[in-house]
Amino acid sequence: MSGMSKIVKTSVNILFPLTMIFGLYVIAHGHLTPGGGFQGGAIVASGCAMIVVAYGSKWVFKQIKEKRLSSFESIGGVGFITVALLGLVFSSVFFGNFLAGSNLLFGTTPATGSTGADFNTGGVLPLMNFAVGVKVIAGLFVIVLVMAYASSVKEWDT
Amino acid sequence: MEKRTIVAVLVFAIVAVFFFFSIFLIHPFGKPGQxxxxxxxxxxxxxxxxxxxGVTSVVFDYRGFDTLGEATILFSAVAGVLMIFRRVKQ
Incomplete structure (x- = not known):
């Protein structure tokens, strides 16, 4: 399968950046608005799956290898566990929120009650959201890409 | 009728009766027990x-182990898919 028609490709070219912006927004604002790493990663991965549908999996395989995506997924998982272990080091509990209220990175505490909060809040939650977002993007995209490629080839190297 | 079919229908009926009577044990809507x-x-x-x-604070802070398990599920799913489809000729 070498891609679909020019109309589909042009539509995907227009829709893909908007999907990326929306998904990355959901990941980055996971500690303020509904959503988070899993949901935003699923949005971004579905945008990448749209590219796979429109351009064909062979074209996508020429651009990026699945080993690289797999290593991205491992980086996300290792970052997640690293943040959790840093909580064990600095706050004496696994998954401890050592950045909340420390006035460092993401350290501001919002006012109590139903008020608005700025981006610089949440402690370690934004970091975990980024790590899980990278993990989910790479994981779902590599699943879609490898399965699409395997369904498009005729012969299997048994 | 086969014996297996009778046994299956009996088991299904018993489980359905248990599920039906457990409806009356559910707490009223909007009033959790604890x-x-x-x-x-x-x-x-x-x-x-x-x-x-609050949802993100529960998912990533209060119940961080649960999210770690979810991430492990995703990791093992990706590992399984890559292991199955590795033999496809490039």
Missing amino acids: VNMDDHIIANTQNETGTNN
């Missing part, structure tokens, strides 16, 4: 975790 943890999280999530989103 509210101590909910009240604690709603009252203290802004001071303890510094975020306005």
